[in-house]
Amino acid sequence: xxxxxxxxxxxxxxxxxxxxxxxxxxxxxxxxxxxxxxxxxxxxxxxxxxxxxxxxxxxxxxxxxxxxxxxxxxxxxxxxxxxxxxxxxxxxxxxxxxxxxxxxxxxxxxxxxxxxxxxxxxxxxxxxxxxxxxxxxxxxxxxxxxxxxxxxxxxxxxxxxxxxxxxxxxxxxxxxxxxxxxxxxxxxxxxxxxxxxxxxx
Numbered sequence: 001x002x003x004x005x006x007x008x009x010x011x012x013x014x015x016x017x018x019x020x021x022x023x024x025x026x027x028x029x030x031x032x033x034x035x036x037x038x039x040x041x042x043x044x045x046x047x048x049x050x051x052x053x054x055x056x057x058x059x060x061x062x063x064x065x066x067x068x069x070x071x072x073x074x075x076x077x078x079x080x081x082x083x084x085x086x087x088x089x090x091x092x093x094x095x096x097x098x099x100x101x102x103x104x105x106x107x108x109x110x111x112x113x114x115x116x117x118x119x120x121x122x123x124x125x126x127x128x129x130x131x132x133x134x135x136x137x138x139x140x141x142x143x144x145x146x147x148x149x150x151x152x153x154x155x156x157x158x159x160x161x162x163x164x165x166x167x168x169x170x171x172x173x174x175x176x177x178x179x180x181x182x183x184x185x186x187x188x189x190x191x192x193x194x195x196x197x198x199x200x201x
Contacts (some may be wrong), residue, residue, distance in 0.1 A: 012096060012131055015151070017118065019126035023095075031056040031075035039069040061102065066090065073115070081138065086110075095131040101138035107162065112136075112148045137172065146181075157187060 003011070008022045038052040049068075053060050056075040061082035070090045072078060077094035080086075081102035090106055092098055093113035115131045117124050132151030136142070140154050143162030148154070153169045160166060161177025170176045173187040 015130050015132045017123060017128050017130055019128050021126050026074075029074050029076045031072065035070070035072055035075055041068070058097070077114075087144075095129070097133045098136075099133070100136045101140070101156075103139040104136055104141075106142045107144040107146075109145045110142055110148075111146075114150050116150050143177075159187065 003022065005025050008018055008025075011018050012023070034052055034056045038049060038056065041048050041052065049066075050064075053064065053066065056072070057078045057080060058076055059079045061080055061084060063082060064080050064084045066080070066084070066086040067088045067090075069088065070086065070092070072092040072094055074094045075092070077097050078092050079097065079099045081100055081104065083103045084100060085104070086106045087108040087110075089109045091111040091113075093111065093115050095115040098112055098114060112134055114134050115129050117127075117129050130150070134148055134150065135153045136148075137154060137156040137158075139157045140160070141158075142148070142154075142160045143164070145163045146160050146166065147164075148160075148166045152166050154160065154166065155170055155172030155174065157173045158170050159175045160170065160181060161175065163179070164177045164181040165179045166176070166181040168180070170181065171183060174183045175185050175187060176183045178184075
């Protein structure tokens with residue numbers, strides 16, 4: 001017997017299993033039609049793009065750029081900070097909140113997923129699943145073809161290398177990469193000189 005809406009929401013908030021049927025009452029929060037329109041808005045019509053983003057997302061900062069197409073399970077659970085740049089084919093699996101800070105840059109073909117499924121097939125009946133929020137702190141740079149999995153927190157200023165699968169938290173000011181993604185070194189003041197020495201004089 002399915003639980004009440006409040007019971008299901010409490011289970012979701014605790015990261016416990018729930019089914020498609022149990023969560024069906026949330027379908028009105030999906031922004032599929034608005035996302036479809038956003039992805040077909042002419043590139044020069046930035047005013048309409050902004051208007052649509054404000055209707056789609058839970059919150060959107062100033063000077064936000066999100067290149068179409070993008071995709072989202074809901075859209076209404078995504079929070080974007082100021083000076084955000086998202087390149088093409090960014091996918092939000094946002095059954096619960098995705099919080100992205102200020103000054104974040106995301107390269108093409110990145111997936112940020114708050115939802116996974118249990119290993120045993122009997123627990124996947126009726127699309128059984130669990131959801132955990134994802135947080136990406138200020139000034140993070142995420143490379144192309146990265147997948148960020150449920151419950152992950154990526155710390156301030158960190159860089160996630162292209163093709164990585166982020167299964168665990170990443171500390172602040174860290175370069176991390178690989179499958180699974182692991183920290184490889186700290187970001188230090190020595191990195192301030194990168195490329196500058198090669199600049200034309």
